Amino acid sequence: GDSVTQMEGPVTLSEEAFLTINCTYTATGYPSLFWYVQYPGEGLQLLLKATKADDKGSNKGFEATYRKETTSFHLEKGSVQVSDSAVYFCALSQIQGAQKLVFGQGTRLTINP
């Protein structure tokens, strides 16, 4: 079945460091890909998305490019802030009867001042 694999966390960085969180997926057909973020005590919020190969999603300084050849959707940010501390989830969306969303295990990110 479809699956999403993220790099193991937790990830701890200093403020202004470069961030990469790796995400790879296994899916039939042409899924859409998403990154969600979860702040403490909250539900998940959409961070960015890409709906076809070579699309780049971006938001709040974060970027991810849909790479079909490597089945990847890595999240990057050039200069992280303390406020970026959260759990990040990579996800894919497929239609199997109804829309089905499959999530990775999440990566906890902590940014130190």
Added chain:
Amino acid sequence: ETGVTQTPRHLVMGMTNKKSLKCEQHLGHNAMYWYKQSAKKPLELMFVYNFKEQTENNSVPSRFSPECPNSSHLFLHLHTLQPEDSALYLCASSQGVVNTEAFFGQGTRLTVV
């Protein structure tokens, strides 16, 4: 405000109790989901409803019983739960189309004692 509201936010129940979780969305979405989020585990899809019809039951034990009376409301009825069922239960909704994102509620933190 994400447009998806879950109640209660916190629930403590005994193993012999019966309780219900409620989810409501006013986004005009057709699909609604229940997810279970446990510590150190991936986000687990439990149930999917599309146009009020259940389209996915991800091998969930029968002590969890979903109900979707209309496209705006989703319930999760709980009875004779086990301590390992303690988790954050997240509701989400979407348009049900592959390239659209899901909107999440803030979750119900369930503790089974």
